[in-house]
Structures are given as structure tokens and as C-alpha cells.
Amino acid sequence: MSETRPPKVAVIGAGTMGSGIAQACAVRGLNVTLFDTQAEALQRGLKGMDASLARIVRKGGLTEAAKRAALGRVKATADLSGIGDADVVIEAVFEDLTVKREVWGRVAEVAEEGALLASNTSSLPITEIAAGVGRPERFCGLHFFNPVPVLPLVEVVRAQRTSEETVERAKTFVERIGKTPILCDDKPGFIVNRLLIPYLSDAVFALSEGVGSAEDIDTAMKLGANMPLGPLALIDLVGLDVALAAAESLHREFQDPKFRVPPLLRQLVRAGKLGRKSGEGFYRYEETA
Numbered sequence: 039m040s041e042t043r044p045p046k047v048a049v050i051g052a053g054t055m056g057s058g059i060a061q062a063c064a065v066r067g068l069n070v071t072l073f074d075t076q077a078e079a080l081q082r083g084l085k086g087m088d089a090s091l092a093r094i095v096r097k098g099g100l101t102e103a104a105k106r107a108a109l110g111r112v113k114a115t116a117d118l119s120g121i122g123d124a125d126v127v128i129e130a131v132f133e134d135l136t137v138k139r140e141v142w143g144r145v146a147e148v149a150e151e152g153a154l155l156a157s158n159t160s161s162l163p164i165t166e167i168a169a170g171v172g173r174p175e176r177f178c179g180l181h182f183f184n185p186v187p188v189l190p191l192v193e194v195v196r197a198q199r200t201s202e203e204t205v206e207r208a209k210t211f212v213e214r215i216g217k218t219p220i221l222c223d224d225k226p227g228f229i230v231n232r233l234l235i236p237y238l239s240d241a242v243f244a245l246s247e248g249v250g251s252a253e254d255i256d257t258a259m260k261l262g263a264n265m266p267l268g269p270l271a272l273i274d275l276v277g278l279d280v281a282l283a284a285a286e287s288l289h290r291e292f293q294d295p296k297f298r299v300p301p302l303l304r305q306l307v308r309a310g311k312l313g314r315k316s317g318e319g320f321y322r323y324e325e326t327a
């Protein structure tokens with residue numbers, strides 16, 4: 039990646055995260071090719087970006103002209119050969135190792151030899167994804183947080199064979215798009231989820247053990263620990279199914295009881311109570327998000 043010209047970015051997968059990452063790059067002046075196999079996903083991704091940027095304009099964070107310019111930098115395509123000139127390739131497809139490895143097999147064939155390659159996985163080992171790519175020294179994790187345009191952190195994940203040069207390039211890239219990189223090892227949950235998920239699980243245990251009501255548990259952590267959001271309200275926002283999958287993955291990987299999964303969380307997911315997106319989780323919501 040040349041330091042003198044802005045890096046060209048390719049984002050693979052135009053869902054929640056892929057479109058957020060594309061937006062974050064485009065706002066900072068980078069040209070982005072956004073690839074997805076599904077035409078509807080590309081349309082949804084572009085629409086989501088337009089709406090998100092419009093919100094930022096309304097809040098005074100961007101001019102209308104800057105919004106238009108950012109959208110103009112994103113090229114949506116269902117043709118993978120369009121990513122061939124990218125300096126940085128970030129994959130954000132379904133959280134499924136088989137899907138990711140299949141995608142990376144094809145991406146590696148068209149991506150530039152020297153490109154920085156990164157996966158946005160939350161729970162799969164980067165080392166395992168990188169193993170099929172053929173140039174594991176150029177591969178790392180770039181773990182963005184949802185919503186990407188709002189949250190400034192990116193975990194740069196160093197896999198077994200990631201080179202120091204790749205780590206440095208990844209950090210420089212993250213800073214280039216106005217985010218804050220932190221470096222972590224390729225261990226389950228990286229840093230944020232390793233600390234956050236047991237905390238969220240404990241809040242569910244506290245609720246099911248009758249320590250306090252959902253409202254009181256959330257108020258306790260907001261007013262007593264200065265958290266912006268209570269843990270149960272946060273699970274509702276993230277999605278109970280997403281929190282459950284993360285908790286199960288940490289428990290499976292570490293085999294440590296401190297990561298045990300609260301049965302109540304599982305029961306609520308089975309009952310279709312997924313949080314804001316389904317209209318009910320630990321709280322009820324008027325409109326589904």
C-alpha cells in the first residue's frame with residue numbers, strides 16, 4: 039500500500055458490517071468496491087449507507103455535498119473481478135467458517151499480490167480462515183463494531199502467521215479511516231467480547247436468580263458504574279441470538295465455567311424473543327427495529 043495515495047478498499051459482503059465499513063472508508067475519502075453475491079444485499083447496503091449518512095448530515099456532522107461525495111466513492115458490484123486493484127480487502131460475509139473459506143479462496147485468486155487481507159469475524163479464528171488463503175503473512179483480523187459509523191474501535195487481530203509489517207499496515211489503515219486500532223492476539227472473543235460477554239451473561243444470571251428486576255439491574259449499572267446502557271438493554275440492542283452465539287462460542291473454545299451460558303438467554307431465544315429486532319427481549323418495544 040503506497041503511503042502517498044489513499045488506499046483503495048474492497049469490502050466483501052454488503053450486510054450490516056460490510057456496508058458500515060464501506061461507509062466509514064468512503065467518508066474518509068477512500069474509494070471502495072463493495073462486493074456481494076446478492077443484488078438485493080447490495081441495494082440494501084447502499085440504501086442503509088444513504089440513510090446513515092443522512093442522519094449524520096441532519097446532526098451537522100457532514101455537509102450534503104460531502105455525503106454525496108462519499109456515496110460517489112462506493113462502487114457496488116456482484117462481479118468479484120472488480121476488487122482486483124484493491125490495496126486493502128476486508129471480508130464481512132456470514133459468520134460461517136465454510137462460507138468464509140470458500141469466499142477467501144476466490145478472493146485470493148483476484149486480489150493483488152501485495153494487498154492487505156482482513157476478516158471482520160467476531161468469533162472465528164483468524165488463523166484458520168487465513169490457512170486457506172495462501173499468503174497468511176498478509177492476513178489479519180480487523181474487527182469493527184456495530185454501528186461502524188459510530189463506534190471508533192477496531193481490534194487488529196494478529197494471527198499465528200501475520201507479519202509485523204501487516205500489523206503495522208493494518209494499524210495505519212485503521213487510523214487513516216479515523217478509527218482507533220488496538221492490537222490483540224487471535225484468541226476467542228479477542229478483547230472486547232471476552233470481557234463483555236461474561237458481564238452480559240452475569241446480568242442474565244442475576245435476573246434469573248431474582249437479584250433484581252431487569253430495570254433495577256440496568257439502573258444499577260448505569261448509575262452505579264456509569265455505564266451508558268444497562269447490560270440487559272444492551273443485549274436487547276445487540277440481539278439475544280447474537281449474544282447467545284457469542285457466549286456459546288466462548289464457552290466452547292475456553293471450556294471454562296466462567297463463560298457458562300445462562301439458560302434464560304437460551305429460553306428467550308427459543309421463544310423468538312430476540313430483543314429490539316423482534317419487538318421483545320428483556321423489554322418490550324413498540325416498533326421492531
Ligand SMILES: NC(=O)c1ccc[n+]([C@@H]2O[C@H](COP(=O)([O-])OP(=O)(O)OC[C@H]3O[C@@H](n4cnc5c(N)ncnc54)[C@H](O)[C@@H]3O)[C@@H](O)[C@H]2O)c1
Nearest residue numbers: 051052053054055074075076079130131132133159160184
Ligand atoms: N453484526 C454485528 O454486530 C457484528 C459486529 C462485528 C463483527 N461482525 C462480523 O461481521 C461479519 C458480517 O456480519 P453482518 O452482521 O454484517 O452480517 P449480515 O448477515 O448483515 O451480512 C452478511 C453479508 O454477506 C453476504 N454474503 C454471504 N455469502 C457471501 C459470499 N459468498 N460472497 C459475498 N457476500 C456474501 C450476504 O449476502 C450478506 O449481505 C460476520 O463475520 C460477523 O461475525 C458482526
